[in-house]
Amino acid sequence: MTRLWDWVGNRCRSGAMWVWEPWRFVERMELLRRCFPQWTFLYAQKANRSFVDVAARVADGVECASAGEVKRALAVGVRRIAVAGPVMTREFLAWLSGCAVEVTVHVESLQQLRLLGSVDWSRPVALRVNASVASELPATHHMTGLVPFGIEPERIPLAVEMAHAVGLEVMGFSHHAVSNCLDAEAYAEHVARSVGLSWELARLGGIELRYINVGGGLGSDPRGECIDVVRLAGLVPSLPAGVELVCEPGRFLAAPAGHYVCEVVDVKSAGGLTFVLVKGGTHHFRLPAAWGYGHPFTVVPDGWWPYEWDRPEVVDREVRVCGELCTPRDVLHPGQYVSRLRVGDRLVFSHAGAYGRDISHSQFLSHEKAGTVTLDTWR
Ligand SMILES: Cc1ncc(COP(=O)(O)O)c(C=O)c1O
Known part of the structure; x- marks a missing residue:
């Protein structure tokens, strides 16, 4: 220091x-790469927009929650984005469909499926799952349960049916559930539960599972403590070839920087x-x-x-x-x-x-x- x-x-x-110190962001990213060589990392830029250009170089892509965030990611040459949000308008989705990078929309409601159908969305989508059991994880913020995010697991088969009816391909699920989880065992449970639930929902919906996104939540707190990712790496399940595991760290990368x-x-x-x-x-x-x-x-x-x-x-x-x-x-x-x-x-x-x-x-x-x-x- x-x-x-x-x-x-x-x-x-x-x-x-x-005062920004981007090298600290890079250091954390390198740590994640060493611990989880098979995972895909999309930086959640809502944590700090000033690190998007660094993420464009060292992460696999960027998670975006608005048109402004998408534009910022495109401006710095990000190759891949995931887009989520409880409110997505038809205009926004129509504009997004014309973006010339890899875009995965995490669909949060049946209405969003209708809108995607109406703009002739051609890329595979993921469904965001609101699994209330995830709200038991030790963390600062919970994004499942009594929140307007995602689709309840019981409604996923209906959502898949509707997606097919409007011409969409569902490739998997997004499970963003918590923020600032400092407990490696608990986060490992979240990953295992997300993987298990994805297989189950894919079976019920009759889809071929290719994509599991566990969201953000890797903790890094104001005292400088962070989740033990080395320990976490030894606890998480591995996936068969052909199924991608995506993580969207925001805080873990940006906090120390x-x-x-x-x-x-x-x-x-x-x-x-x-x-x-x-x-x-x-x-x-x-x-x-x-x-x-x-x-x-x-x-x-x-x-x-x-x-x-x-x-x-x-x-x-x-x-x-x-x-x-x-x-x-x-x-x-x-x-x-x-x-x-x-x-x-x-x-x-x-x-x-x-x-x-x-x-x-x-x-x-x-x-x-x-x-x-x-x-x-x-x-
Ligand atoms: C969809 C989504 N992904 C990832 C994140 C990043 O979470 P964190 O900063 O806790 O890693 C958030 C933050 O709330 C989010 O809403």
Whole structure:
């Protein structure tokens, strides 16, 4: 981390910045390749759009959830995309059918099948399955059960019938179920269950199974811990030739490759709490507020200050880090201990590269956007 620390200390002079380190994304991708040489990896760009160009080089393709995401993937030369989303319009699907790359649509409803039929969709499709049992997996977010995603297993035979009736070929199933699963055993169970259910549904629907997509969910958390993929590799079933297993990691690849850096502009107390106020906040980095956790940070002291004799500081105290928004919810950390922190210092929130900037409400209050900088070039 020396390089990042040096950069923050010497060059990050004002405001808030996102610092991207794409080599960390590449390192994680290489780890996945070593562990799962047979799997196909499509980067879920919703985690961080800034890594799509890296994914175009090191992953097999990109998962997209909107026309904007598809356009971004095409612009950087991605060769293969998977497209999913609870709302897909006829116009969108008609446009998608003209894209000159390999496109797999994960169909989420019977209505989406009708729409695909109406635009004469010619490529094989996969059906997204909403298997409520997957919501028992230990993870931060669950995407099955009482959610509007996918088709319940009992309705899959009907969906296959309808697909055939409108001229579509069904090649398999998508099982995206969780986000941020840190437990290798549990994720292995998810893979095994997805594979088993796919065979069962293929049998019931009378289709030849060629495609099983287990979705995302490989965990990587704000403290820097991640799912033990080496262990996971030893637990997952292998598949017969001709059946492709696809995984769509977002967080696992992007989380370690982004840091949010902001400047301390004030310190004050109220009701027994010590507040540290930064130029920045949850409009740049919404994840801690969205999930209700404190994102760990490192204090990088700034040696230079114009009024050194009157520099506010906090010593040996737990502090609540808040941003510049006029809402009490603009909290990046509700209480972290600091040995010393002074106005003008920088706070670095690491492991923030996934769903940090990309889920944020950046328009709120019209504050300046955070800058971005990329450290280290493409290897
Ligand atoms: C369909 C789909 N695939 C993959 C992902 C990526 O998940 P993660 O970032 O947890 O790997 C998501 C995220 O919600 C998703 O909706």
